[in-house]
Amino acid sequence: MISRVLVPMDDSDHAEHALEYALENYPDAEITVLHIVGVPSMMMGDAVGLSLEDDLEKAADDRAEPVIERAREVAADRDREIETVVGIGHPARNIIDRADDYDAIVLGSHGADWNRATRRFLVGNVAETVSKRAPVPVTIVR
């Protein structure tokens, strides 16, 4: 019985499709959306900006707000409620570290198109890494 599902999301459409898929296919499970901020970038501007904040947790929540808000809307359209978690740093590592608390992971095949090549080089293909290393079943939504 799958009762707890983790859905890592970035700001892409793929991520939204993954959430929709999870909501439809796990109607009785508790869905947790994870968004990661301070992801490595070319000059690490985002990560450094975050690390300079006095209140790291609040700053991370603020940055995650648009994606979390969007996820809540998607869930609300289907009369569902979701849990939300905000992580910081490296996406794949974040997801794998939390995987033990869930029964399954559902995520989009790839992230935002923006700077795909550079992102892929810096953080790798998140879906691929997670599916290889996570201790629970992983569904990759295309």
Next chain:
Amino acid sequence: MTTTLLLTGILVAVFVGYNIGGATTGPAFGPAVGADAISKTLAGGLMTVFFFVGAWTIGRRVVDTLGRELVRDPGVFTLEASVGVLFFIGVALFIGNFFGVPASTSMTAVGSIAGLGLATGELNWAVMGEIAIWWIVSPFIGFWVSLIIGRYFYAELNRRIALERSEGPLFEVDRSGIVPVPALSDTTNVREAGGVVMVIVIGCLMAYSSGTSNIANAVAPLVGSGELEMNPAIVIGCFAVGIGTFTIARRTLETMGNELTELPLTAAIITATVSATLVIFLSAIGIPASFVIIATMSIIGLGWGRATRPMTVGDAVRGEESAPVSVGSLSDDREGEELPPIGEEAEPERIPKASDLFDPATTARVVLMQNVVPAIATVGAYATFQFVPIFGL
């Protein structure tokens, strides 16, 4: 024939200069324009003027290194070869801008010229080695200095610089006297004005450092070829940079794609100062500096230092830090128990730590990525000059 080629060479040099102007105005004046301290036009003007000053005073030393010393025999800079080298620099700049991979123009220029030198067997390995060593050392210096600042001084600096713009114009012009005098408007307080002036001054410092380091990338091959004298070359190069600052720079200032401008203002000021100082120093000793890498390492150093800062009880009590310290927790420590070092107390799981944001592997990848474009330019230039027989070599 020669005149046509020379004109082509100058045109390509102008294209390179134009792109340099476009690419460097953002990092230099992005924070100032973003804070509404100056207009884009004024940013372009300041950029052009200070770039020229930097190029004219110190920049010529780097032109000498690139145009006359990196290759043992500057004779390899035939006009055809010069155009080829400039072409590679221009293409690299384009790739960098197009794909959003920041690439050091200076590294690309040195790479292209080294490729030419390798193909002709005229590369001066002593000069190349000296440049390469500085390329390795200078980012470490930037990283370390910023790390120290981030670790121990950032909070204090941030308090002092705190730049929050009030409503209304910053200055108003007092025309009651014979000479119009700009004065602080009623809505501007002194600290705010100080912060704004600082952002502009640091923009000018960046522009100056860019001039010292970047003029060579546009004109060194032509100066090396002996077809263009140093002074006219510098003037032409700066003119091209000026065109860039007033045209495409408007777009780069607008998109704010530059990560330096995404940082908090205090952080931008610190990293800009550290990087610009290093670049000016390197230019002064004739080394073409890799500004992008120095700036990146300086940014990472600042964040890393801040993330690993030692947190004292004093800070926590003053409400400086996010970690909650209840009064009771101080008395919980029993005597005789070994205390963890200050700032290193085990935190409960899952509370995000700033140190999660940085790790050596990612930093290494960032640096590696920034070397991709210069590496491509080096290999491309070598292959072209070696195997395509149209350069009169």
